[in-house]
Amino acid sequence: MTRKLFILPFILIILLSLGFVLPNNLPSxxxxxxxxxxxxxxxxxxxxxxxFLIMDGETIDITxxxxxxxxxxxxxxxxxxxxCGDRFGIGSSITVELKDIKKPEKYMIPGKDLSTSFKFDTDSMRLKVYINLYREVVVPMILVVENGDKEKRIPVEKNMKIAEKLKEGENEIYITTLLKPLNIEVSKTEIIIDIERLGALRLKIGERDIWKGGEKTTMDTSPFIISGRTFVPIRFVSESLGGTVLxxxxxxxxxxxxxxKRIEMWIGKNYAYVNGNSVPIDPxxxxxxxxxxxDRTFVPLRFVSESLGMKVIWIGxxxxxxxxNPS
Structure with a gap:
């Protein structure tokens, strides 16, 4: 019976392949x-x-x-x-977690017993998942996909295609395999997907235009580089991030x-106070x-941004x- 139930192992694999569809107006x-x-x-x-693209803390070169x-x-x-974010300051923060609630007895080997692949893009908002088995299904089974108040029941076949859409915010999807005709639950997995919009401030050396959330504003001066450090007009940049400048x-x-957080800096001094603690601006x-x-105060961008808990990405x-703001 264990061999006959060879279809069960790919439930977790299906979940690994169940991606997500981002909301409108996010990076393409x-x-x-x-x-x-x-x-x-x-x-x-x-x-x-x-x-820019950051995956599990690692900045990926997308050039x-x-x-x-x-x-x-x-x-x-x-x-x-x-x-991820684009040149228009449009970004997204996405967390995906897959959990086993009930495991089948054995897992099949990808590439040997089945192949699973998927593709999606944020323009069409369509996800397509393809599961191809190398053998015919022996035992009748049903794949149940629960997404919020929606439910799909799909007969397990040799070649399968699954399509899903998600909403903005947190999504919980349950994938269950039932053995017919008694609907005996043999495996169950949960996928949690959290999608949040991300306003990414985008600046360019020598340019006055600044982008955030798809909207452009123009500064009265532009960022520039001195001794390998980027300097920016602090009032405009800080207020664009939602901060207050005194x-x-x-x-x-x-x-x-x-x-x-509170940063205090003095013109011509190479130290600052961050929440009352003295720190060097650039060791x-x-x-x-x-x-x-x-008539504009310029400060080193990376020091100020990171001291405020911001993430700075440089595309050389x-x-x-x-x-x-990663939080």
Whole structure:
């Protein structure tokens, strides 16, 4: 009977392949994937519009087009996290987690007993999953897909195609295999997908235009590089991120408040106070200090952004900077 139930093992694999559909007005991203082993899935990712991509904390170079990434199994679940954004300051934060609730007795070997692949893009909002078995189904079974208040019942066949759509926010999907005719539950897996919109501030060296969330504004000056460090007009950038900037003309001090953090910096001084603690602005170059140019206060971008809990991505080929709040 165990051999006859060979179809059961691919339930988890189906879940690994069940991707997600992003909401409208997010980065135009194309993703393909396939299962290469019981413990690993391989995905190829391509952004149609240049920008940035971070996968599980690793910044991926997307200037060469399509890039491969891997997701490994940890314990009984697969979990991955992606940040992505384009040149219009449109981004997304996505978390995907797959959990085994009830496992079948054995797993089949991808590439030997079956092949599973999927593809989707955020323009069409369509996900297509393909499962091809190398043998005919012996025991009648039903695949039940529960997505919110919607339910699908699909007879298990040698060649299967599954299509799903998700909503913005958290989604919980349950995949259950039932043995006919008594509807005996033989496996069950949960997939949790959380999709959040991400406003990514995008700047470019030498340009006054700044993008966030698909909207463009124009600064009265532009970022530039000194001694390998990017300097920006702090008031415009900080307020674009939702922060508050205070200026003390007597002390020549600028104070930035954002995300419950407070940075105090002085013109011409190479240290700052972050939440009351003194820290060097640039341990590798003590000449890096805030300064005034054209009646605007300029500060080193990376120090300020990271001290405020922001993530900074530098795209050297295009001299572009992306800033976003990872929390």
């Amino acid at each position: 991203i194309n993703i393909k994937g396939s299962i290469v082993s019981e413990n690993e899935a391989r995905f190829s990712v391509e952004l149609d519009r240049m920008g 060469g087009g399509e890039k491969d990434i891997k997701v490994k199994k940890e314990g009984s679940s697969f979990k991955t996290h992606v940040y 200026w003390d003309g007597k002390e020549r001090k600028v104070t930035i408040i954002l995300n419950g 590798d170059n003590q000449d890096i200090t805030p300064f005034i140019k054209d 080929n295009f001299q572009e900077i992306f800033i976003f």
